[in-house]
Amino acid sequence: MTQVVVIGAGPAGLAAAVRARGRGAEVVLVDAMAQVGGQYWRRPPEGPGGDGPLPGNDARRFAVLRERLAADPGCRVLTGTQVWALEQRPGLPPEVHLLQESPDGENRRLVLAPQALVLATGAHDRTLPFPGWDLPGVFTAGAAQTLAKGEGLPVGRRVLVAGAGPFLLPAAVSLAAAGARVVGVHEAASLGRLADGYLSRPWESAGALGKTLELGRYALAHARHRIPYRTASAVVAAHGAQRVESVTVAALDAEWAPVPGTGRELEVDAVCVSHGFTPRLELAVAAGCRIASGRAVLVDAAQRTSVPGVYAAGEITGTGGAHLALAEGAVAGHCAAGGDVADPGLRGIRRLRRVHAAFARRLEAAHAVRPGWRGWLDDATTVCRCEGVTVGTLREVAAATGSAGMRSLRLTTRAGLGMCQGRVCGRTVEELLGVEGAGDHRPVAVPVRLGDLASEPVAVELVDSTSAHRMKPVEPCGTQRANRGGA
């Protein structure tokens, strides 16, 4: 029986786990969060060990996936468990090194040696810097949405939402629903580019009707809350002494460069920004998977990566949204468990994958970051928040050393060397300096305490040799320990 480890329990990972079980594989599903669901189905914790209420989007779909796995003795779900390293093995998928943190400090290190590995580590939101973006009161749209949906807390009373991509709409709606007055949604893409992206070749969108309806629903909700929606517009500065008190918005040209003379100041007490997503690639890189240009794991039709036995699905193969993640995850799980991508049972899934991929390409074309954004920076703008590195310092050091090497520039400026290890600023720094970096090479994928690192890891046997149907160490399936994890 194939033993499949799935990393990431978002839509892609959940679908992969269910499909792999469907082909009879033993499955271990690992996620750092206290609950399964990923970004799309992120829920508030509800007391110790409990699950919060289900979210709105595709709630039934989520319930089905989650319950299937919870009721299945052939699947172990390890939540609150971080994968901190992958160690390559020649010809095999890598060894998976896990860390389970517990509130009492008695952390555990575990090791898994899978026969097949599915990477479904998702994405986090990307934020472009602007003067004042490091003031309190500036949030990523994702963080604002999590607070609004999870705790019912709006991040401010008068909130402006800005950036690029369809995700601005649901973020604005959740803020409004939580009681904030959303003074506007400012989309950087021009109307022309949006029209090209969404409206050309409409037959391609037919199958993504659900998606289109979802967007439509958000648009309606916008109308209900009377939220102004502007295109070719961006927040180019935030102002305030202790925290955000106002922002300057300006019109952008087609390349996102601010149009001189169009700036106007708006009073707000919070700003939410999102400029699309950036895939969490460190584990794929650690596994040795080839990364395509545009920072996506390279996969074939069976979601196979360049490393034997390693599959990838969801946002890490390219931004595509939850439905594409579900379809890719299903293919990856099926194939990782020994199935063939051409199997008739996958026909519907393959079609969905095609349709949603086409739709994702349109979104990408419409909202992709354009180079003109650099025009709203000034020398005092912080680029790397962890280490407090400004645009001016970056440029000055690059000029003084004459360096064209990212390794050297990182170490001479310290940009990207802080707590987030360049997850927030890495791409920004590369684009600002015009130098290619090591991308997402972070062999230690999450911080590990030295005490844990020095401890003896426990090898987790996927299958008990005495009984092929039980897992070891024995822990009820779907068990979720409370209050663990965090990204």
Add this chain to the structure above:
Amino acid sequence: MTPGAAMTPGAEVVVVGAGIVGAAVARALALAGVGVTVLDRGPAACGTSASGEGNILVSDKAPGPELELARHSAGLWPALAAELTEELGPRFPALEYEPKGGLVVATTAEGAAGLTGFAAAQRDAGVLATELSADQALALEPWLTPDPAAVVHYPEDAQIQPVVATEALLASARLHGARLRVGCEVLGPVVARGRLVGLRTTGGDIAADQVVVAAGPWSGEVAARLGVDLPVLPRRGVVLVTARMPQRVFHKVYDADYVGAVASGAEDLQTSGVVESTPAGTVLIGSSREHVGFDATLRVRVLRELAARALRLFPFLADVPVQRAYGGFRPYTPDHLPVIGPDPRLPGLWHATGHEGAGIGLSAATAELLRDLLLDRTPTLAATPFAVDRYVLTSTAPPTAAGTEHG
């Protein structure tokens, strides 16, 4: 003794490798009025010199030629760092030269015996090495393990930010007329009448009166492309970096448990704990030694071993998170001594390489020595121990130098 030596100022030297050694050599030659071009196949300062630590140590070297070179180099660094800072001005990133001194700590009885014997021999060779009581040690390092078996203080040990140092040496070399060509890989020699007169590169042929190979762990490969055999091999090393924290480590602190297990050529993993804090607030924990060729993949066992060693020195570190690990390939030679000087087999070819875990510290003295040999001046230090002749003229490898470096 020096085929093709005695060059006249104004002649063109091509240095292969823009790491700290190539940078230091280029600067020393440029200051002496020699025309210099530095080539690198990648960007500058992105090889080994950007993959290690910046310890400038005498504490880890046994009496012998390397200790002499290290002491001389350590003596050059204060003035060199001051000159570079002065020359490059306040807009240049800080070199972070810190003459903070080192503590070597034995945590076992065998380690203690080895350490005190080692320190005594170093004292005889002129090194400042003071044995400390546990109380004295804890006064210097309050968070140190409370019951060390032996502690020796080496006030001459220092540290520098190695990437800034490399960039600074290059920037200074350029100010004095040197040129840098990046993205230019050396492919082979241009030879005329038995003499090296240039290089074939991915950027075309480049003429040279003299060529200095300073290609770090790739020096063996570059030498082979130029037609000579040079036993410089990679020795993998990994360093852990913690999250920032308030400073609790004040010197460079090493464990002494290496002293018994003198430099071995074993393929197997060796680690020696080196714990130091950086001005940025992180703590660096180095480093391992493995013979795995140029394989850079992560091995959890190595990280674990490094963590365990660090905890023996500083138990408080158990709760401190590691936020990244990085590593590189030390350029090592069979007798653990660098190769500095002309190559008798190919007139016009010189080497400045093989510094293993000490190239940052040794770069200053290496550059001075190579410059003196190249300009036919009398060097301050004896050059023969570093001559490539030792590999050319003897068929069996010379005896292994004692001691293990902590870089």
